[in-house]
Amino acid sequence: MWSTVTLLVTVLVILLVRMCRKPSGFPPVPVLGSIPFMLPDATKAFQNWQKKFGNIVGMKMFNTWCIILYDTSIIKEALGSHAFSDRSNFPLFLIRNEMITGGSEEPLGILSTNGDTWKTQRRFTLRTLKDFGFGKQSLEPIIREELEELMADLTLQEGQKVQVKSLFDRSIINVLWATVTGKRFSLADTRLVKLSNKVSSMMQNFKPFHPAFRWRWVRKFFPNLKIFKITEGYIVDILGFIEEELESFQEKLNSGCEVSRNSFVGAYLQEMKAAIEEKESDEEGEGCVNHSLLHIHHLKAIVVELFIGGSDTTSSTLGWAIYLLASNPEIQQRVQEELDRCTLHDGHHIRGAESGRHLSPRCSSPDQPDHYPTRSHHTQENPDLWQFPDKFYPQHFLTPEGTLRKHEYFLPFGTGKRVCLGESLARLQLFLFFTTLVHRFSWRLTDDPVVFKTKGITNAPPDCSVFATKRNLPDQETLEA
Structure with missing residues (x-):
């Protein structure tokens, strides 16, 4: 009897080890998979896994096998290949x-x-x-129409608290x-x-x-x-x-x-x-x-x-941008000074505004994986890739000469065959909303507490309120003219 039990246990252990051998990882426990190894802090667990197992790690979320990719070049290679082009039926979409x-x-x-x-x-x-x-x-006219009505609302609410989370x-x-x-x-x-x-x-x-x-x-x-x-x-x-x-x-x-x-x-x-x-x-x-x-x-x-x-992703990014600028008035002032010197047709010259708009999704990168194949948090807040990964630092996206710099490891819209099909609309909305509202209004945090909540599918900006004060602009062709 004991020999039979020993044989069964040995076979089970061998199977579990072989299942996790490629890619590197550790044997999952029954039912829960790798969940126990993620507690109490999943972010730290993912970081430790990379140090222990390398840039490709195998894990199991309950009954679903997953692969975590940490390196940008590996992510691009994987998501650009046919082998990674299929998707499972996400629980939300099943319903x-x-x-x-x-x-x-x-x-x-x-x-x-x-x-x-x-x-x-x-x-x-x-x-x-x-x-x-x-x-x-x-x-642009469709987006402009929304901007005009939003700015009219903000003007009426001047001096009142505005909730950042639902602003956009x-x-x-x-x-x-x-x-x-x-x-x-x-x-x-x-x-x-x-x-x-x-x-x-x-x-x-x-x-x-x-x-x-x-x-x-x-x-x-x-x-x-x-x-x-x-x-x-x-x-x-x-x-x-x-x-x-x-x-x-x-x-x-x-x-x-x-x-x-x-x-x-x-x-x-x-x-x-x-x-x-x-x-x-x-x-x-x-x-x-x-x-x-x-x-x-x-x-x-x-x-x-x-x-x-296309909705909560864009509005959350804009909400983060307003919160970060309101929290960093010196950066907000520099962006406004640059916008004051520009017109809409000088968009390619708006370096500070572009870098600030790029930075908000990087600073707000979720602490949990957006989807199974990639680990965006690691690339977005990796100290080996960013000089100050935990700070709002627009210079990350500026060259020493002050021109806009693109980072190959900044992938807010994904990459490969499943890249976000609404990327161009999102970029246009982010540019127009961000530059127009930062140009027309100054943003200041109120004394209300700033509350960061547990994330859902997207990483929402914190629960906080701001004052939006209309700026006194000179009578000239401005960005939103």
Whole structure:
């Protein structure tokens, strides 16, 4: 008997060791995987792992095998290869897919699909958004309209406390809504407030590493767990806004009317209609779209992804920028002095503003991995890569001559085949919002406490308040003219 037990234990140990041999790592414990080795401080644990095992580390999050990559060159090589181009069905998207299809977990949209489905959805989305002017001056009027209303609100609130955390939420959502549907809300519209609150709340409160999401059988047998009901509630509310607009578009199509292609929803529905009527699909090739894979379910999923991926990320970065400038008045003054000397057409000369805008996502890099393949925190706050990794130091992005310097290890939008498709829009919004608001207003922290909370999917700025004071600018062509 004891010989049998000894044999079984030996085989089990050998299997566990072999499972973790490549890449380097340590045997996970049953059920929990590598979680016990991450406690009590996951950030320090990840740093220690790199020292012990090198730049490629294997670990297990409950029942899911993961690889942590620490070196930028390795990250770029890995994410640029076909082997790392696929994605698993993220827990949030599993629930979203069920809500859209009525029960199926089949991957939808862009972020959780692979193969031909992923290529089709991504190519169509990229092509359509480029037609709308993503990253070009043609989108500037839409962003300017949001800026003007936001600045009007800030002017009315002068002398009052402004909450940094939610300052940009509605404006950024509105830019996306205008791109997706061709419409916009007033910033005071209760529908916009509700949509903005739902998206922001979901991004900050969703727990992707919650044990209940690690095993599908948990949701199958315990569907009424609080964590599931809360997540379903967020998705139902967001889908409600989307489906209401889709019904309006589809009613026009069903009545024989043409739907304007000047919105993402309109362009997608028109493409679907043409594919159904003509029963044809383009040949596969770079830039071509397989129309047979266009479906209303994918459309809903993509719109959800655009809001999830393009709203809270941008508004949080801007919130961090305002907080960091308000906390560092001497840097804020230098940026404003440079902006005072520039006009909008001198954007390529705005060195301090560009470096400050680049720095905020680096300073606010999450303490937990953004997604399984990469470890952004290590590259964003690595003392071997940054002179002062824990400080707001715009000189990180300036050469000794004062020109803008790009860092190959600064990857706020990812890299490789899955690089963020909204990068150009995000950069344009960050530039216009940051430079205009820092030029037009001075920002000062109030005496309220600054509270840093546990992160969700994104790393939200701290709970704090600021005073926004309108600056007395000379009568000249200014940046926002």
